[in-house]
Amino acid sequence: MSGDARETPADDGKFGRFGGQYVPEALMPAVEELTDAYQRYVLDNEDGFIDEFREHLRTFGGRPTPLQRADRSSERYDTEVYLKREDSVHGGAHKLNNALGQVLLAKYMGKERVIAETGAGQHGTATAMAAAHLDMPCEIYMGRTDVNRQRPNVFRMRLDGAEVNPVDVGSGTLKEAINETLRDWATNVEDTHYVIGSVVGPHPFPSMVRDFQAVISEEARSQVQEAADRLPDAVVACAGGGSNTMGSFHHFVGDEDVDLYAVEAGGSGLERHEDEGVAPHSASLSTGDEGVLHGARTKLLQDRHGQILESHSVSAGLDYAGVGPELADLVESGRVTPATVGDDEALEAFHRLSRLEGIIPALETSHAFGFLEREGAELGDLVVVTVSGRGDKDLETVIEETEQRDLDAAPDLEVFER
Amino acid sequence: MTEASAEPAPRVADAFADGPALIPYLTAGDPDLEATEEFVRALARGGADAIELGMPFSEPIAEGPTIQNAIFRALDAGTTPERFLDAVGDLDVDVPLLVMTYYNPIYQYGSEDGPEPYVEAAAEAGLSGVIVPDLPAEESDPLQDACEAHGLDLVFVVAPTTTGDRLDRLMARTSGFAYVQARLGTTGARTDLSEATFESLSRLDGYDVPRAVGFGVSEREHAAAIVEGGADGVVVGSALVEMVAEGVEADENPATVAERLQAAVADLKAGAEEGATRATPESQGN
Ligand SMILES: Cc1ncc(COP(=O)(O)O)c(C=O)c1O
Numbered sequence: 254m255s256g257d258a259r260e261t262p263a264d265d266g267k268f269g270r271f272g273g274q275y276v277p278e279a280l281m282p283a284v285e286e287l288t289d290a291y292q293r294y295v296l297d298n299e300d301g302f303i304d305e306f307r308e309h310l311r312t313f314g315g316r317p318t319p320l321q322r323a324d325r326s327s328e329r330y331d332t333e334v335y336l337k338r339e340d341s342v343h344g345g346a347h348k349l350n351n352a353l354g355q356v357l358l359a360k361y362m363g364k365e366r367v368i369a370e371t372g373a374g375q376h377g378t379a380t381a382m383a384a385a386h387l388d389m390p391c392e393i394y395m396g397r398t399d400v401n402r403q404r405p406n407v408f409r410m411r412l413d414g415a416e417v418n419p420v421d422v423g424s425g426t427l428k429e430a431i432n433e434t435l436r437d438w439a440t441n442v443e444d445t446h447y448v449i450g451s452v453v454g455p456h457p458f459p460s461m462v463r464d465f466q467a468v469i470s471e472e473a474r475s476q477v478q479e480a481a482d483r484l485p486d487a488v489v490a491c492a493g494g495g496s497n498t499m500g501s502f503h504h505f506v507g508d509e510d511v512d513l514y515a516v517e518a519g520g521s522g523l524e525r526h527e528d529e530g531v532a533p534h535s536a537s538l539s540t541g542d543e544g545v546l547h548g549a550r551t552k553l554l555q556d557r558h559g560q561i562l563e564s565h566s567v568s569a570g571l572d573y574a575g576v577g578p579e580l581a582d583l584v585e586s587g588r589v590t591p592a593t594v595g596d597d598e599a600l601e602a603f604h605r606l607s608r609l610e611g612i613i614p615a616l617e618t619s620h621a622f623g624f625l626e627r628e629g630a631e632l633g634d635l636v637v638v639t640v641s642g643r644g645d646k647d648l649e650t651v652i653e654e655t656e657q658r659d660l661d662a663a664p665d666l667e668v669f670e671r
Numbered sequence: 672m673t674e675a676s677a678e679p680a681p682r683v684a685d686a687f688a689d690g691p692a693l694i695p696y697l698t699a700g701d702p703d704l705e706a707t708e709e710f711v712r713a714l715a716r717g718g719a720d721a722i723e724l725g726m727p728f729s730e731p732i733a734e735g736p737t738i739q740n741a742i743f744r745a746l747d748a749g750t751t752p753e754r755f756l757d758a759v760g761d762l763d764v765d766v767p768l769l770v771m772t773y774y775n776p777i778y779q780y781g782s783e784d785g786p787e788p789y790v791e792a793a794a795e796a797g798l799s800g801v802i803v804p805d806l807p808a809e810e811s812d813p814l815q816d817a818c819e820a821h822g823l824d825l826v827f828v829v830a831p832t833t834t835g836d837r838l839d840r841l842m843a844r845t846s847g848f849a850y851v852q853a854r855l856g857t858t859g860a861r862t863d864l865s866e867a868t869f870e871s872l873s874r875l876d877g878y879d880v881p882r883a884v885g886f887g888v889s890e891r892e893h894a895a896a897i898v899e900g901g902a903d904g905v906v907v908g909s910a911l912v913e914m915v916a917e918g919v920e921a922d923e924n925p926a927t928v929a930e931r932l933q934a935a936v937a938d939l940k941a942g943a944e945e946g947a948t949r950a951t952p953e954s955q956g957n
Contacts, residue, residue, distance in 0.1 A: 273810050275774055277733050279830035279855055281807045282837065422739065428730065435732045440856035442832060530729070530746075543784060545775045545805075546730065558751045559779030560729040 266456020269585060271578035274455040276435070276548045283442045284455050290362050291457040295354070295464055302361055309353050310468065313386055314343045316350075318469075320476035320637070325609045330629040330636075333481065336612070337473045337501065337639045344379050346615060346642030347469060347497050352379035352448060354465035356387050359446035366390045366441065369448040370434040372399055372427035372493065373570030373617065374406025375642055376450030381415035391415040394433045397425035399569045406646050424563040427493075427573045431547050451494025452577030455548030459499075459577050466500025473637055474504045486633020487512040490641065491620040492538065493570050495577035497641040498589070506588060512633070515580060516624045518566030519593035527556040535564040537576045538584050538591035546574070552581040567596040567654055568616035568647070594623035600654055602626055603644060604662035615642035616650065681767045683800040683824040683847030686721035687881040691943040692848075692904030693718060693894065694883055695911050695936055696771065698725040698741035700750025702915070704758040706925040710915065713929035715764040717936030722764070723802065723906065726755045726772035733804040735859030737909040740916065752780050752789065760796040767799035769826065769847075774806045777814065790817035800824035800847045808837075808844050815844065826850050829875065831867040838874065848881040848904060853888065853897075860889035860909040864896055872901045891942030898946030905943050911935060 266272045266288075274284055294302035310316040318338045326334040339347035352369075359367050367389050371377030377393040384391035393415050400407055400419045410417050419425075420433045431453075438447040452459045452466070470488075477485055490501040492515040505511045520534030532554045534540070541552035546561060554562040554574040566572040583589040594602070602622035607613045614622065618641045625638055644651070655663045686692040695714045699707045707724070714722050727745040731738065759768060770793060774786075781788025793801065801823055806814060808827060818825040824847030831852060833841060842849060851872065854865040868884055875882050884897045885906030894905045911932055918928035 274807060275805050275810055276807060277804050277830070278807050278828045278841070279832050279852060281809070281830075282832045282834070423729075423743075432730055432732050436735075436857050439733070442855060545773075545778055547732075548805075553775075555775070555779065557779070558753075559776035560746065561775075 266460060268579040268582035270543065271549065271551050271581045272456055272459060273550050274548060275545050275550070276455045277439055279439050280442055283438070286362070288457045290358060291461045294358055294361050295461060300361065302357070306354055306357055309357065310350065314349050314353060315341060316468065317472045318342055320473055320480060322480065323610050326625070329609065330625065332630040332632065333635040334625070335477060335480070335485070335635070335637045337469060337637055339469060339497070340612065340614065340618070340640045340643035344375070344382050345645060346375040346379065347466060347500060348376045348379035348450065348642070349383065350468055350500065351450070351462050351465040351496060352376065352383040355446065355448040356380065356383040356389055359389065359448070360387055362446065364446040365444040366392070367446050367448050368392045368394070368434055368437050369450060370427065370430035371395050371450060372430065372572060373568065373615070374399065374403035374410065374646060375570060375615070377415070377417070378406050378409045378413070380448050381410040381413035384415065385413045392437070393417050394420055394430045394437070396420050396427060396429045399426055399430070402650050403569055403646055404649065426564070426569065428561065435547070451496040452499045452579060453494045453547055453549060453575060459549065459579050462496050463499040463503060463579060466496050467503040469500040469639060470502060470504035473501070477637060481635055483635065484508055484511055485635045485637045486510070487514060487636045489514045489516060489621050489624055489632070489636060490639040491516045491571065491617050492576065492580065493535065493573050493617060494575070495580040497639060498580055499577060501639040502589065506583070513589045514592055514624060515584065515589050516592050516594055516620045518568060518571035518599070518620055519595035520565040521596055523593065525554070525562065530556065530560060530562055531565070532562040532574070533565045534593065535566045535571050535573055536593045537574060538581065539593050541576070549578045551575055551578045567599060567650065568620065570615065570617040571620065592624050594620040597658065598623035598626070600651065600658065601660050601662050603651060604660060604664070608662060612640060613644040614640055615644050616647045618642055680794070680797045680799045681765065683721060683767045683769065683826070684881065686767055687848065687903050691898045691902070691947045692720035692881070692883060693936060693940040693943050694721045694723060694904055694906045695719050696723040696725060696906060696908035697915065698727060698738060698745050698912060699755050699758065700727060700745030700748050701741040701912070702744055702919045703748045704750060704754055708758055708762060709925050709929045710932055711762055711764060713933040714936050715766055717933035718940040719766055719936050720904070721767045721769060723769045723771045723908070724759065726752060726770050726776065728773040728776050730773065733857060735857035735909065737860065737912050737916065738858050741912045744919065752776050756792050756796040759798055762797065768797065769800035769802055770798050771802040771804070774803050777803065786814040787817045790814070790821050790823060794821035794823055798823065800826055802826045802828070802850060804828060808841055811844070828852050829871065831855050831871055834874065842875070842878045842880055845880060848883045849875060849878070850906065851875065851882050851884045851902065853884050853886040858886055858909055860913060861887035862889070864893050868897065869900045876901065891938050894939045894942035895946035895949065898943045899949045901950070905939065907939055
């Protein structure tokens, strides 16, 4: 049924050609153990796991989040715009939905320690909060570049008692952080759970993270029917690894008349510089090709030899060369439409939404609103956009990036000048 | 030695034919492929019974810092799969050569997706075996089929966490030898031997497949103890890669580094042989 789209995935975790379990043998027993725990606790609610998860989401996480009609945006775009307010989840992003689920699952599994990678620092922060809340030791890996551009989140993780390990390899972003977290997991696999931050990695992570994030569309679907007595024409969400999109789309996938748009980071341009090993964007759905990275077969930014390219986005949380396998498959089958929004458009959208709605969005989220600005009423009569997170963590970056540009929607920053 | 390259590549199992096998690893292209060719000849002169060559991949998740850095040096030097296979084709050593790499570069090679084109080219270049640390048995059917079709061995890693049915399935699948991972974690030279090594070896006792132990082995005495503990071979990687790194750091001539590699392999090989003698004292007189 469309309203209840949870399906037990195929045992091998394949989504069409995508997915799978491409990890070192040392991790396979842990992946098997996790698959078993996912089935028992998450899918079958053994020992009341799901009930306890929902209770934590409510009392600690602040769920349900509102679905808010955005009055001024609706007027601007001449269509009904509704915002699914994941920025109001505790910690300021949808990331807590997954982090709470996995840290709780780690407890049910008897694990003694959790580790996680983080890009924007939102997943690291969410994991650190959940770990403090549930009393679990926690270590976070974060690329050096991201440590420098998301300082408030680094401090938040430290405040919540997590160790933060900067990763100095390569471009120092999410890809390198995932590599290093996988290495830690391979070393400490017997007592450690890896709380992966998106719908990526080997099966069962893509399915399990989607199920934890599906609360977004479960709520939004009934909220929009209550508010407008109908389903939306379109759901728009930004995609890095794809947990926000999969969460926002999951319960709408069966509603064929609802268009689903995954907005990727167009960075500073959609080209590839294979000689330098760089793609100045993170549009793996729109421009990538099939390959194997971080445990799954999916769409990737890579050169013709299969070396992974360094991606780029002004938003650390979208800055990743891969994407979740289920999302890759939904794009392949035509059910989800990918789109790209570049750094400049995203920054404009950041300022515009702040001014128009009094909501300062995360830079990741701003990409979804850049898409709304471009498409407007073309998207239909009723559009739901997920506000995946709030922008407090990005203020330093936004000030810097705004000073380098001539943005229409930006406020005058002269106040900072001496 | 054109006649040598016209001969079919040796089988990986040949490495275990007389006495314990010493299997050194180097990252190909570190600091460049010409140097690698010189190093490989030195390893063979030193008494290597098989040689593993790392074909660099940008996301080496199974590797510790030493081999990660070697891989990045090799990539910076422009080591592509094509150039790697060309260099292997130029080699005229008569021990089996195995490539160790990750699945994505294998998968991307050639015009069609899938492992077949790479395996075909690898066989043509004279490689005898393939090791892919991020490809568990569950995902390995296409590569295994290709390897069988082209006469290459596909070596699987057996981890300290591999037990029960998994172990049976892996031991049934692996060909050439079983790569026994000595400890959890990543590659990297250690000064001690882990208990897990000997536990793993005893778990693998009943299988009719040669067992070579790697991950952290760096000293002659390690090689001896591992062979004494029942292993059929020893894999040494980071300790040798470290020598290459020191050579790069000091801007040394590759020939100088090659001499040191040859001496190190000879020393490790002697250790493995000592271990074999210690393991079978009474059979000496027979
Ligand atoms: C607010 C926000 N939105 C979106 C993302 C992108 O991740 P995903 O695609 O997994 O939702 C992030 C990642 O850090 C984020 O912090």
